[in-house]
Amino acid sequence: QVQLVESGGGLVQPGGSLRLSCAASGFTFSRYYMSWVRQAPGKGLEWVSSIHSDGSITYYADSVKGRFTISRDNAKNTLYLQMNSLKSDDTAVYYCTQDGTSGQGTQVTVSS
Numbered sequence: 001q002v003q004l005v006e007s008g009g010g011l012v013q014p015g016g017s018l019r020l021s022c023a024a025s026g027f028t029f030s031r032y033y034m035s036w037v038r039q040a041p042g043k044g045l046e047w048v049s050s051i052h053s054d055g056s057i058t059y060y061a062d063s064v065k066g067r068f069t070i071s072r073d074n075a076k077n078t079l080y081l082q083m084n085s086l087k088s089d090d091t092a093v094y095y096c097t098q099d100g101t102s103g104q105g106t107q108v109t110v111s112s
Helices: none
Strands: 003-007 010-012 018-025 034-039 045-051 058-060 068-073 078-083 092-098 106-110
Touching: 003 092, 018 034, 018 092, 018 106, 034 078, 045 068, 045 078, 045 092, 058 068, 078 092
Parallel strands: 010 106
Antiparallel strands: 003 018, 018 078, 034 045, 034 092, 045 058, 068 078, 092 106
């Protein structure tokens, strides 16, 4: 079955960086469009970024454009999210998703 395991979250100061990873298994990763979504405390799910199966095309929410970079390594079945210039508003649980399935998420807290 599809399994997605996110990692790389943590506590970071405003302006700092983090790199999230999502290890995928149970499906042919290289054939699927993948996304990152997040859920801030007390709020609903927010789409963050998506990437085509071959990594050639990416999309970003306006709130993260220019600061976050989505990428993937199909040889390693892994999805990434490089997050730079982090703000307090980026505090959330981050999930990778594939066709409606997500992992357990990884907590990102941006605070001084």
